[in-house]
Amino acid sequence: MNNLVDHLFDRSKNFQMGIFCTYSLNLEFFENYLLNLSGVTNCSNLCVFTDRAIYNSHFNINSSSKPKWINRRYLVTPIDTGGVFHPKLYLLASDKEIRIGIGSSNLTREGLASNLEIVSIFEITEKNRVYSGFLKECLNFLRDVAVISKSYSAIESVNKFIAFTSHFIVSDVNSEIHLIHNLKEAIMPKVIEALKGNRVKSIKVISPFYDKKLKVHQFLKNTYPNAMVTIYIQQGKSNFPVENYDFFNDRTEIYLYKNQDRYIHGKAIIFETDKKTYLLTGSINYTKSALLTGNLKANIEIAVLGEINANISNELCQPKGQAVGKLQNIGQLSVVSIEERLTLDDDLIVAWLIEVLYINKQIQISLNENSYLTPKYVVINGDEKNKIEYSSFLNKKAINKSELVFAHIEGYDNNKKIVKSSKVWIVNLDKEREFARKKRFCINDPSEISLILLELMTNDSEQELIEYLLRFNIPLDLVVFNPRGKGIGAIESKGNVFGELIQQSESVFKNPELLEAAQQFLVGNIKKLYAHYNDLQLNKLENFMLIYGTIFNMMNVFNDYIVRQHSKNPIKAKDWAIMRNYYDMMLQKIEEILFLIWVPDENMSFEELLNDKIKNDKQQLLGSIYSFKNYIVKKDYEYMYKLSLDISRKIIRNLDIYIEKAKIMTVNKTIVKAPIARNGMKDNFIIRRKIILKLVKGLLSDFEKWER
Structure with missing residues (x-):
């Protein structure tokens, strides 16, 4: 898709609320660019869900690049899972229109401006509610994510968004497209179930990332043994496991994108059947953690499944008219090592501190119940010299509201060992948000x-x-x-x-x-x-x-x-x-x-x-x-x-x-x-x-x- 910013965050619109899910998150780009677009700047309820490690990484950047409006003008909530929180989902709403974007684009400059991404965009209006069923599936997913976060602010933000958009939901509309996620069950078995009654003739795969043993590939070959599988790989920018690939399998072929400077980050699996052609696209790489795992044991992923025509299929496989060539020899394939994802500090109790709120001149602290941990102090802005005795409610008049930026908890475990929580940005969403909105x-x-x-x-x-x-x-x-x-x-x-x-x-x-x-x-x-x-x-x-x-x-x-x-x-x-x-x-x-x-x-x-x-x-x-x-x-x-x-x-x-x-x-x-x-x-x-x-x-x- 050309110009994701225009298509997704339309400058001509004046959306009033927004809920975003992303893995990578560039808050400098978000604050200095996206928040100033006409389509976003007036959002009085704006919530971003991101991966915990990405969230924590923003405490480590230099002071000049630190976010200024996080949890003041907009809310950012971290999600904990066995892998990474990986969805890329964008919902923007006014009282007359809702826009949904789902795909491979992260909330970064690269994801929205320079990479080649695959993003599906849907609009729902009062006159056209064809996708209201899909909207309902997205809202249910967001509600579940907010509950997983345990954040009062995030749950409240999502509930406000749901209430604001409820008049777009039509119960008797059957959507031809569906949101599929793995919060409970894995994605690929759901896809197989949805394709029942169709004879799958061929499968086309576009993905920059693969697991080492090609588990998804094996799963699909076992499920559809007669289907030809074609894998599209960008030369020199994929981690395809050459050592575990049987090049002489006569029902699998590889095509290469060559001489393409822009990083192809889009992800898609196209199922061509005897009846129709179906597209599965979203945040899902061709990996076990993305497609064969669920119930928060690995990545959290989302995808959209729906029917497409042959033209769209060809455009996806040849982005921007990109020429592809069939791989004749496995030695011709140039790959890179898998990107190391951000890791969490082992010395911190990551999921202990859920949220710190500033409401009505009072600091409210929310912790995960843990019988092995005892909180002792609240530390504001890393000021270890002025620790505050822990209480779930603190009336701290001595702390100026503008000075409340971030906090963490210190305490001890059952062995009396001193422990610390991860830092969280203090939620202070009142006048600052309204001022910034205008x-x-x-x-x-x-x-x-x-x-x-x-x-x-x-x-x-x-x-x-x-x-x-x-x-x-x-x-x-x-x-x-x-x-x-x-x-x-x-x-x-x-x-x-x-x-x-x-x-x-x-x-x-x-x-x-x-x-x-x-x-x-x-x-x-x-x-x-x-x-x-x-x-x-x-x-x-x-x-x-x-x-x-x-x-x-x-x-x-x-x-x-x-x-x-x-x-x-x-x-x-x-x-x-x-x-x-x-x-x-x-x-x-x-x-x-x-x-x-x-x-x-x-x-x-x-x-x-x-x-x-x-x-x-x-x-x-x-x-x-x-x-x-x-x-x-x-x-x-x-x-x-x-x-x-x-x-x-x-x-x-x-x-x-x-x-x-x-x-x-x-x-x-x-x-x-x-x-x-x-x-x-x-x-x-x-x-x-x-x-x-x-x-x-x-x-x-x-x-x-x-x-x-």
């Missing part, structure tokens, strides 16, 4: 910043506005903005961006912390423009344009808000001083950005650097595009670019109007003309405004002459 700290279209700031300035406190500006972040590798065909570049103000804004008695701009936050917002984003300049990559130009447009949209909102707040004379002297600070800051940033992009000094301008890069690009990553200006035209950034210049000109024009016409009331109640400092201590860029305006007008004039 305000996105990353965007994929510059115009979105205008809408968010408008909402904050109109309906929220100045402290929330400050916090938003400080936490806003566009990752340098985020490339999701493409305005082609949308006609969106920014929100252009006609003098009042806010419409009917409720006037506040005191302007939020009087808070000096807000000026500092605005300064940090601009400085941080401009640093990212310099980062692109210093490490110019053609495939990241969209990210550069996204950051560029965001900066000018932000300044546009601030300028319009100032004008709205101070549209009448007289203006208090202290207010005028604050206004000048903002205007001086904005003019400085306008000049700095435009000089960086267009005006060479002792260093090349961004435009010159990029033009050289394009000229020397032998791969022609940008196709027929031959310059930065041509890129702006052909990629439909013209509107956004021109608007950035119009915003710059408008800011200077508004400032000029204030300087020429504003009446300033001093502390002595006298009225004076609007003063500006000319001693070099302040207003440096206000004084330079005519020079900056000349630069802007020159760029606008040049823009009109661009080749189109």
Whole structure:
């Protein structure tokens, strides 16, 4: 499937709840990218189930990459099993639609963006409930997983999701596809039962992983001795057990994917029968632990079983039109050793501590009952010096809520040996989740910043506005903005961006912390423009344009808000001083950005650097595009670019109007003309405004002459 992000986490949707199951989990990617997509960001109930070892591994990463919103904006719950928790299942719901994704993709950048994966996606709406039976099977599986976790928060999250989606369930609809899992019984015997009455003629297998003794292969050969089995293997990226394969078996053949750089991580078994063709696909590798084991003794796996046509079968076996060749000699097969899965620390009692909740200024601790273990202390954030005497309920007023990040238990066993539990992230899902739901700290279209700031300035406190500006972040590798065909570049103000804004008695701009936050917002984003300049990559130009447009949209909102707040004379002297600070800051940033992009000094301008890069690009990553200006035209950034210049000109024009016409009331109640400092201590860029305006007008004039 192409572009899993678009198909699964549709940016045009506004889902309200989500439940995900994954083995591998990249929380940095999840927080900085997926959580900021329009389809996910508004989810007020978002729960992720993952493997215990993967969960524990996030405590070991460096501090700069540690998750910031785990168990605050979204819930992550570990699952313990005899093998690994391996399902890849994604459910997203609004009150009008449910989307289900099931397949091989983990919740990682590789799983959703770079690997070749097999994912089946189903939609249920109020008008089309064909897959409501399949939905019910998925919800039953999730309920069972939540119960296995013993997590109160996870059970509550799944129950909320089930209640929210109950109106999509139709009891009399018989689904033609089915979810199969191994929480109790193994998967493959269920498949054999479902195929009864069909004569299996051939079996096609796609899998990157195999068990050493090919137990599943033996099982299928014994069950369907007359069926031809074809195994598709990616050369050099599979752990196929060459030493245990009978190459001279005349009912089995191997085909190789060669010269494929992308890792083929998809898993599928196709059963061609005398009646129909059936597909079994999901998280299942061609291994005993995935297909022949159940009841939590090995891996937890899921798959979908349903009928497909011959075209889909061929597409699955030849992804992206990938050519395959039959293996003629076993010596031609190149394999790799099996990937070692993450292991748990033997010194820790892994399943002892279930959950730590912070509710109503109280810490609630949930432990697995174990007659051999006695809890003694609760340790917050690894602070061994300030251990807290254990109790299942702790009223700890001395601990600030924001400081509650993770915890573990210390105690002793029957032999009085000191023991420790695994760490858990403290669950703190109240105001943080609601706050994050409304305000996105990353965007994929510059115009979105205008809408968010408008909402904050109109309906929220100045402290929330400050916090938003400080936490806003566009990752340098985020490339999701493409305005082609949308006609969106920014929100252009006609003098009042806010419409009917409720006037506040005191302007939020009087808070000096807000000026500092605005300064940090601009400085941080401009640093990212310099980062692109210093490490110019053609495939990241969209990210550069996204950051560029965001900066000018932000300044546009601030300028319009100032004008709205101070549209009448007289203006208090202290207010005028604050206004000048903002205007001086904005003019400085306008000049700095435009000089960086267009005006060479002792260093090349961004435009010159990029033009050289394009000229020397032998791969022609940008196709027929031959310059930065041509890129702006052909990629439909013209509107956004021109608007950035119009915003710059408008800011200077508004400032000029204030300087020429504003009446300033001093502390002595006298009225004076609007003063500006000319001693070099302040207003440096206000004084330079005519020079900056000349630069802007020159760029606008040049823009009109661009080749189109």
